[in-house]
Amino acid sequence: MRGRSLPKRDAGVGTMHRFVSSFLVPFVVFCGLTAPRSLSAQDANRDALRLLVAEPLPEGSIGQSPASFYSPDNLYEYMDGGADIFVLYGVKTMLHLEAKVGTVDVTVDIFDMGSPNAAFGMYAAERSPEYDFIAMGVEGYRNKGILNFVQGRYYIKLAGFGDGADAVLESWGKSLSARMGSDTALPEMLSHLPSHHRKPHSEQYIPNEPLGHSFLGPAYVASYEFNGQESKLIVTVAENESNARERLKQLGDHFSKTGECAAAPDIEAGAIRGKNSFEGTFVAKVQGHLLLLGLESDCRQSTSSSRSSRESPLMLWRGERLSDLEDA
Amino acid sequence: MARRRVSWQVWLRRIAQAGFAFVFLYVFLQAEYRPINRTGGHVKFFFLLDPLVMISSWLASHQMASGLLLSLVILGLTVLFGRWFCGWMCPFGALHNLITSLRKGTAKEKIATDGYSRWQKANYYLLGAILVAAFMGINLAGWFDPFAFLYRSATLVIYPALNDGAAWIFGRIYQHDPHIGSFKVISISEPVYEFLRRTVLSNAQPYFYGTVLIAVVFIAVVLLNLYRVRFWCRYICPLGALLGVAGKNPLVQIKRKEDACNTCRVCVVDCQGGADPEATERWKPAECFYCWNCQSACPHEALTFSIRVPGGKE
Amino acid sequence: MNDGSRREFLKACALIGAAMKLGPFAGQEALAATTGPALSIAHFRSSPVGADAIAAEARRLTQEAVTGLGGMGRFVSKGDVVWIKPNIGWNRVPEQAATTNPDVVATLVSLSYQAGARRVIVSDNSCNPSVACFARSGIQQAAQKAGAECFTMEDRKFRKTSLNGKALPAWKLYGDVLGVNKFINVPIVKHHGLCKATLGMKNLMGVAGGQRNRFHQDLTNTLVDLATFIRPTLVVMDAIRVLTANGPVGGNLADVKRKDTVAAGTDQVAIDAFGATLLGYKPQEIGYVMEGHARRLGTVDFESLKPRRIEVG
Numbered sequence: 001m002r003g004r005s006l007p008k009r010d011a012g013v014g015t016m017h018r019f020v021s022s023f024l025v026p027f028v029v030f031c032g033l034t035a036p037r038s039l040s041a042q043d044a045n046r047d048a049l050r051l052l053v054a055e056p057l058p059e060g061s062i063g064q065s066p067a068s069f070y071s072p073d074n075l076y077e078y079m080d081g082g083a084d085i086f087v088l089y090g091v092k093t094m095l096h097l098e099a100k101v102g103t104v105d106v107t108v109d110i111f112d113m114g115s116p117n118a119a120f121g122m123y124a125a126e127r128s129p130e131y132d133f134i135a136m137g138v139e140g141y142r143n144k145g146i147l148n149f150v151q152g153r154y155y156i157k158l159a160g161f162g163d164g165a166d167a168v169l170e171s172w173g174k175s176l177s178a179r180m181g182s183d184t185a186l187p188e189m190l191s192h193l194p195s196h197h198r199k200p201h202s203e204q205y206i207p208n209e210p211l212g213h214s215f216l217g218p219a220y221v222a223s224y225e226f227n228g229q230e231s232k233l234i235v236t237v238a239e240n241e242s243n244a245r246e247r248l249k250q251l252g253d254h255f256s257k258t259g260e261c262a263a264a265p266d267i268e269a270g271a272i273r274g275k276n277s278f279e280g281t282f283v284a285k286v287q288g289h290l291l292l293l294g295l296e297s298d299c300r301q302s303t304s305s306s307r308s309s310r311e312s313p314l315m316l317w318r319g320e321r322l323s324d325l326e327d328a
Numbered sequence: 329m330a331r332r333r334v335s336w337q338v339w340l341r342r343i344a345q346a347g348f349a350f351v352f353l354y355v356f357l358q359a360e361y362r363p364i365n366r367t368g369g370h371v372k373f374f375f376l377l378d379p380l381v382m383i384s385s386w387l388a389s390h391q392m393a394s395g396l397l398l399s400l401v402i403l404g405l406t407v408l409f410g411r412w413f414c415g416w417m418c419p420f421g422a423l424h425n426l427i428t429s430l431r432k433g434t435a436k437e438k439i440a441t442d443g444y445s446r447w448q449k450a451n452y453y454l455l456g457a458i459l460v461a462a463f464m465g466i467n468l469a470g471w472f473d474p475f476a477f478l479y480r481s482a483t484l485v486i487y488p489a490l491n492d493g494a495a496w497i498f499g500r501i502y503q504h505d506p507h508i509g510s511f512k513v514i515s516i517s518e519p520v521y522e523f524l525r526r527t528v529l530s531n532a533q534p535y536f537y538g539t540v541l542i543a544v545v546f547i548a549v550v551l552l553n554l555y556r557v558r559f560w561c562r563y564i565c566p567l568g569a570l571l572g573v574a575g576k577n578p579l580v581q582i583k584r585k586e587d588a589c590n591t592c593r594v595c596v597v598d599c600q601g602g603a604d605p606e607a608t609e610r611w612k613p614a615e616c617f618y619c620w621n622c623q624s625a626c627p628h629e630a631l632t633f634s635i636r637v638p639g640g641k642e
Numbered sequence: 643m644n645d646g647s648r649r650e651f652l653k654a655c656a657l658i659g660a661a662m663k664l665g666p667f668a669g670q671e672a673l674a675a676t677t678g679p680a681l682s683i684a685h686f687r688s689s690p691v692g693a694d695a696i697a698a699e700a701r702r703l704t705q706e707a708v709t710g711l712g713g714m715g716r717f718v719s720k721g722d723v724v725w726i727k728p729n730i731g732w733n734r735v736p737e738q739a740a741t742t743n744p745d746v747v748a749t750l751v752s753l754s755y756q757a758g759a760r761r762v763i764v765s766d767n768s769c770n771p772s773v774a775c776f777a778r779s780g781i782q783q784a785a786q787k788a789g790a791e792c793f794t795m796e797d798r799k800f801r802k803t804s805l806n807g808k809a810l811p812a813w814k815l816y817g818d819v820l821g822v823n824k825f826i827n828v829p830i831v832k833h834h835g836l837c838k839a840t841l842g843m844k845n846l847m848g849v850a851g852g853q854r855n856r857f858h859q860d861l862t863n864t865l866v867d868l869a870t871f872i873r874p875t876l877v878v879m880d881a882i883r884v885l886t887a888n889g890p891v892g893g894n895l896a897d898v899k900r901k902d903t904v905a906a907g908t909d910q911v912a913i914d915a916f917g918a919t920l921l922g923y924k925p926q927e928i929g930y931v932m933e934g935h936a937r938r939l940g941t942v943d944f945e946s947l948k949p950r951r952i953e954v955g
Contacts, residue, residue, distance in 0.1 A: 076853075076854070076855040078770065078771075079769060079770070079891060080731065080769030080770075080854060080855070080890075081769065081834065081835070081836060081840075081855075081858070081890050081891075082769070082835070082890055082891035083855065084835070084836055084855070084858060085835045085836075107733065126888050128887060128896065128897070130896065131894065131896050132896070141894075143894045143895045143896055144737075144895050145735070145738070145893075145895075146893045146894055146895075148894075157893070159733075159893060161735065161778060
């Protein structure tokens with residue numbers, strides 16, 4: 001016996017069915033296809049950072065989760081008290097990635113400092129002249145389980161844990177450096193600073209309040225050593241010459257208040273010298289839009305006379321002009 | 329409607345669904361970052377079974393990860409016995425099955441909607457699009473594959489929401505520190521939460537961007553089951569389509585006792601796959617999930633599934 | 643013990659007993675008035691090399707420092723619930739001196755149990771992601787091996803607490819800490835980019851939740867507010883390795899120096915003053931130490947407490 005013919009479906013149900021499903025299915029498909037775009041942050045800086053850790057990762061590392069990003073506002077969530085100095089130096093965004101190679105754990109932190117100056121400044125703030133330096137990017141250093149270097153506007157800090165971690169970090173460093181391009185020059189100003197008796201790896205760039213004085217910022221700083229006496233050369237970049245002279249005056253006022261300060265015409269017209277008990281002896285002058293300050297802390301001198309004719313880095317330097325700085 | 333006794337085959341199917349769903353959950357939880365006790369890579373288990381992943385990655389790269397040969401077993405079994413995978417193994421399908429069972433409505437309404445619809449061709453077209461795209465090097469399978477969809481939704485939306493919800497509830501209890509007489513409620517709630525944290529919940533929950541869209545799509549897909557039975561499985565799932573193609577002529581087929589059947593069409597009610605069990609000659613093996621609901625529902629016990637040579641006479 | 647000091651001792655016990663009823667950690671003044679110095683400094687004469695030797699050194703120094711104060715029994719009594727708060731702030735290994743030496747922590751756990759503690763909990767609100775910090779610092783493993791409960795903190799348990807401080811009227815502090823009897827602060831001595839040094843009082847920040855970067859707006863007063871509220875029963879200062887530059891995060895072994903010292907004390911200001919000297923600072927240079935002194939939380943002149951100095955090894 002053949003079955004009865006089946007009743008036709010209700011037309012009303014069919015129309016609604018048709019309408020809803022003709023809308024819903026494309027909607028779902030559309031959502032599925034557009035979803036990938038909404039997942040990625042739109043920030044161009046972050047995209048650039050992401051490219052640096054795009055697959056394939058060095059040594060076949062496997063990312064433990066997608067890279068996370070931190071902005072100046074929430075950097076403290078990752079580094080707590082360690083974040084403040086990065087914010088001070090003007091960090092724009094930061095990429096953090098945990099990866100694994102065999103039994104080695106790698107932590108990759110890349111700070112986009114916004115400019116090569118700021119990146120170098122941040123790098124130099126954390127470096128000490130006695131570190132074990134390597135040629136990577138502009139410069140880098142390493143120690144057991146860490147490798148830090150600076151290149152372009154990025155400050156890279158790598159940490160590794162496990163047997164063979166150091167070799168893995170080296171590989172990571174090279175890979176990142178290659179991906180960052182060829183911007184491996186030190187900030188230009190530093191090459192103008194006198195090189196004799198300069199302590200290697202002592203250069204710094206301090207944007208805010210060098211030595212605790214806002215009128216000195218931003219400044220390039222380098223340490224010098226001669227005859228066992230250390231001194232610092234601080235080159236403050238002012239807006240223009242009159243601003244530089246204004247800052248010179250502020251410097252002079254500070255030393256007048258806290259110690260002594262007088263004109264030093266024997267060095268140059270407009271130059272000043274002086275000292276106080278906690279900062280030491282100084283000599284300062286203006287060159288173009290730059291304020292040049294030489295500072296010697298007094299610890300070793302038995303006579304603190306600033307008119308001493310002993311050879312000291314300050315005295316050696318005072319006669320020179322910093323080369324080619326007019327156009328810097 | 330009076331609750332009927334459900335057949336043992338349906339019970340067996342439910343147990344299998346629950347079992348594989350549990351395996352999926354277990355494997356999902358194993359994927360969490362635990363620095364001291366590292367666990368192995370059994371997470372891939374479901375993806376290795378997946379013939380859609382195998383075929384689309386082979387089309388795109390002309391290479392195949394050796395583990396994916398496991399999926400050939402699934403494919404082979406489907407060719408032989410039909411689309412049992414959808415009814416018994418797929419954890420995403422089990423979820424849809426569960427939500428579908430929450431539907432309200434009379435048998436008459438369900439008869440009108442639960443049967444075969446031409447829209448069930450949609451997932452075959454989607455499968456075609458995915459395979460063509462794969463051949464061109466574009467991976468769409470990752471978006472529509474049921475395991476990928478479920479895993480992604482679970483990782484980005486469900487699990488974080490669960491963790492947050494649990495933290496909020498137990499956090500509120502902790503903060504208010506309620507007492508019943510001199511008995512502190514937190515002396516029970518805290519150990520319970522600690523146990524959950526150590527077993528099921530996450531220790532350090534990462535948060536993700538762009539999850540709103542995933543949440544919306546997931547919820548929409550799940551709620552669509554209230555509109556049509558196993559909406560995703562019938563109309564969207566490309567893996568289901570692939571298995572449907574493979575299972576067009578299975579050895580296990582539906583069999584109707586003509587003299588017992590009075591064409592009441594109750595067998596259509598709650599038919600999972602939309603395979604039209606009401607008439608043997610119109611039954612669509614490619615759509616049948618072998619859920620046995622039809623056999624269980626038939627008041628005259630007119631339906632059963634048995635091994636037969638395809639195309640041959642009874 | 644002769645009759646005079648026995649009477650003193652019993653009087654002190656009664657004082658402590660009364661103080662316990664006042665609330666957690668209270669009775670510090672009573673403790674300080676009991677027998678024993680307010681500060682002891684244990685120093686290892688040599689600087690052993692090798693993980694096992696340094697671990698043994700850490701255990702020995704911790705024991706000697708606590709013994710120098712009169713033993714753990716002076717601080718922990720039978721049935722106490724003790725919270726040991728080391729620095730587990732950073733995802734660093736012990737050699738990098740960013741976190742407290744795990745053997746110092748483990749020794750304190752053991753000593754607490756020996757003194758009769760019912761429960762010993764070791765935890766900290768880490769700065770870097772906590773699961774990693776607890777593991778890599780070695781503290782979780784060491785603490786659990788010694789029998790302590792050591793788990794990461796949970797956001798949901800921070801309770802808004804009135805501190806009535808100068809800079810901090812109220813702040814979210816960890817609920818579980820507020821419920822224990824005894825609190826042992828176990829910092830490691832480190833340079834700090836913002837406040838020159840992080841010592842004991844700064845270490846107390848690990849009890850606080852919320853957006854702690856707001857503390858930096860007035861760190862001096864905030865730390866003293868916190869220290870005034872949470873008066874630890876005991877401070878044990880890890881100076882076996884100290885971080886001399888690029889703190890608090892550190893990382894570079896070149897910034898780590900061996901000082902082979904563990905100090906223990908009941909005066910928060912004095913022990914911090916001592917710790918500052920190990921980094922080459924004058925105690926007067928550290929703002930919150932001077933503020934603590936000004937508010938009579940303790941004395942910056944730690945020598946005046948006649949610290950017991952113990953040379954070992």
